[in-house]
Amino acid sequence: MNSYTSTFRAFRPLLIALAWVVVVEATSEALLPADLALLESPLLHMSYRKPIRPERVNTVAKIALAERMPADIIQVGESTGLAGIQPELINPALPGGLKLLNLSTQLPAEFAGFQAVEEIGLRTHPHAGYVMAVISPLHLGVVTEGFGDDIAQYYVRFPVWKLLSSLKARAFIINLVYYHALSPRSLYTIVGNANNGALSTYLQDRVAWYQHSGGWAAISMQQPFKPHTCRLTYDSGLAFDRLLRLYATAAQHHARLILVLAPVRCTPDESTTTLERDVRRFLTSHSDIIAPMPLLTVVPHEWLGDEVHLTPEGSAQYSHILAEALSHYLPAAGARARRP
DSSP: OHHHHHHHHHHHHHHHHHHHHHHHHHHHHHHSOSGGGGGGOGGGOOOSSSOBOHHHHHHHHHHHHHTTSOOSEEEEESHHHHHHOOHHHHGGGSGGGOOEEEOOOOGGGHHHHHHHHHHHHHHHOTTOOEEEEEEOTTTTTOOOOSSHHHHIIIIIIOGGGGGOHHHHHHHHHHIIIIIIISOSSOSSOBTTOTTOOOHHHHHHHHHHHHHHHTTOOOOOOOOOOOOOBOOOOOOHHHHHHHHHHHHHHHHHTTOEEEEEEOOBOSBOOHHHHHHHHHHHHHHHHSTTOBOOSOSSOBOOGGGBSSSSOBOHHHHHHHHHHHHHHHHTTSOTTGGGSOOO
16 A cells, blocks of 8 residues: 555656646637637747748648538649639539539648648548649649648648647737737738738638638739740659659548649640650559549630639639539549549
């Protein structure tokens, strides 16, 4: 009996500390509004004097969307897919009641980030049978810089921080004190946010819109068009590696990859011929990949506001075309037609 008592006394400080952690985490979880937990993301880098890039906010919103909406097809990639693919127009045409969820982010999220969002989407939707990568041929083999590794680190490799409700409490208190109580305007400005509203409002508005649109967002711009050749800056090895990583992540979750190269308005040239040849070679060596669209799709220049982004009207046109193409490749059994 004395030995048990002495052992308990030896571990008593540790047990008290653990009990205190449980009380703090349970209290935080019970008292905090769930939506404000979005602010806890390390992707937002709580820096009170530097403006935050909207691409980071949009990425957090897309990850939150993955946890809020059903999906059989997880769409990933950069802003050509974000602005170009409208699930509301595509889903009614898909066989077997399949649901596409647009989780495409933006180019600063990098291909490492696209792969991380793919992983997040497949973990969140373990029964999803497909991943649709929508990537502009103008971006596929181009080196980019951004925050892709941050997405992978905080959400895939080390997601434990999400389990700590005390981090939500910290974010809630910071938001309350710095962004609402001490200033009529947000001290946490967002580049491109004309209203300069509080981060929590901006982020919740993004999530609410994505829930309404299935992840699609309009990018309104209209740059003057002059006929020109594509002149791709293109690294075939880099393109192959990126496609292979997206393919491997899908395969790990027994899902099939659907590859869609987003439309362009430039005139095909030698560089696009090289890209088509390399991508076709990749598809030949991975015959289970679905490629429902031509590897290079040139659309009327009025459909695009710039070199890569479809206008809302062009997006609607292209979404209908893509829906028709997908309906011929996806089985009526829906997401149950998965990889063995």
